[in-house]
Amino acid sequence: MRRNKERKLPGRPNIIVFMTDQQVADTILKENPTITPNADRFRNRAVQFENAYCPSPHCCPSRATFFTGLYPSEHGVWHNVEVCNAISRGLFEKVKMFPEELRENGYRNYFSGKWHVSAFEGPADRGFDVVLREFVSNYGRMEKGYVPHYEDWEHFYSNAYGIDGWNEKKEFGRIIRPGYPTYYQFGIDENPFGDRDSVELAIEAIKNHNHEEPFFLYAGVTGPHDPYTPPQEFLDLYDIEDIKLPENFLDKLEKVPALYRRTKEQFKLTEAEHRESLRRYMAFCTFEDYLFGKILDVVEEEGIEEETIILYLSDHGDYAGAHGLWAKGLPCFREAYHICAMIGGGGIVSDFNKENLVSLADFAPTILELAGIKPSINFSGQSLVPFLYGKGKNVPWREEICTQSNGNEIYGIQRAVWNKEWKYVYNSFDYDELYHISEDPREMNNVIHLPENQEMVKTMCARMWKFAREHKDGCTCPYIMVGLAPYGPGITLDYPL
Secondary structure: OOOOOOOOOOOOOEEEEEEEEEHHHHHHOOOOOOOOOHHHHHHHEEEEOOOOOOOOOOOOHHHHHHHHHOHHHHHHHOOOOOOOOOOOOOOOOOOOOOOHHHHOOOOEEEEEEOOOOOOOOHHHHHOOEEEEEEEEEOOOOOOOOOOOOHHHHHHOOOOHHHOOHHHOOOOEEEEOOOOOOOOEHHHHHHHHHHHHHHHHHHHHHHHOOOOOOOEEEEEEEOOOOOOOOOOOHHHOOOHHHHOOOOOOOOOOOOOOOHHHHHHOOOOOHHHHHHHHHHHHHHHHHHHHHHHHHHHHHHHHHOOOOHHHEEEEEEEEOOOOOOOHHHOOOOOOHHHEEEEEEEOOOOOOOEEEOOOOEEEEEHHHHHHHHHOOOOOOOOOOOOOOHHHHHOOOOOOOOOOOOOHHHHOOOOOOOOEEEEOOOOEEEEOOOOOOOOEOOOOOOOOOOOOOOOOOHHHHHHHHHHHHHHHHHHHHOOOOOOOOOOOOOOOOOOOOOOOOO
């Protein structure tokens, strides 16, 4: 039943962010076999950005980018902030998040779900008035200035944590590695990561909100993050006989960094297990789509759909079987960076934006402009608002996407730059990559060593270093042992080859 709510002042929309964890954007494209009826329903009144990417294929740096509108080199978060060898555990001093701006300008902010931005600060420290539920790791909150101790090692490698891999029998969907905990690739869970709880609490907050003031709600689910554990009813929607592995699943990774092959070798799975992994991943996406639908339902039931703008996003992607890989990591393939991105409601004109290269850094300035707030933050991202109302045709826009990774738990400086034609990857730990992605969209043929491509390598290096200078990225050193890129930061686009 629709309820009549007291209306707030015009020009102050409610804003809801529904963010999934590790969902590759392909899963919500119209032609994809993943079942997402609520994303399809939402698309009819939304703009879908089909070329949206995160700056790092990792939860913490990407989430920090979403909340700050800055890149990792500017906000200071590079790794999982809770692991023993993290470079940093939180944001640089004086970095501000957009929810703080919203609260300072009259919004009431609600948080429910996964945070994973800082080890010692939570949502309540960063602009959220009400924290309904915060999904955290086994570590819990750390004190600022915390230095890792030996108990971190014991936490993962004691018998209490299940270190008996050499005694276990191989079971379907499990990976046994002597001396490591058993890795569960997939399973069944009726409430994976407590995502049902996060969304139900968010729904109650919407119902109970006093609509005389605008609200901002962040509902962050943790699925479809591995292990892939959807509820049974969603798995039953998929027949294993219909599951087809990606075209590049059998890629031997012969012309790429050895780390890529070594990573692939960790997934000691049969073809049947790989197919089942994809089935469970797709079913997990369908479950999260179901939860998203519950958010859409309550907005309609409360009669606030015309004054509520909703964003459907993911923090980063998942290889989902591409190149024989799963989850995300240093292999710099599209699937790990490609994120879901739809914005709808509040008079937004439905559209498919296939042309513009969008960054996760763009959503902070977008949200503040939608709220009618002139920010005090100097964002690196650009507002997407012109594209939401059919006025973005002549807006100056970036011509390439640049990324920043210092490794996922293990160190490895990696930077990438790509446009619609070419993609270049600088690997400080191995040789580089160049893909002619307009001809090789599955990124299976590294052509960096071909003589005819050296001019393009120079061009892409120049663009990479230009971005690094603009965003204060000290990812290089002139010393002979570490200055390993084929062209250094002194290169420019008019530099003679």
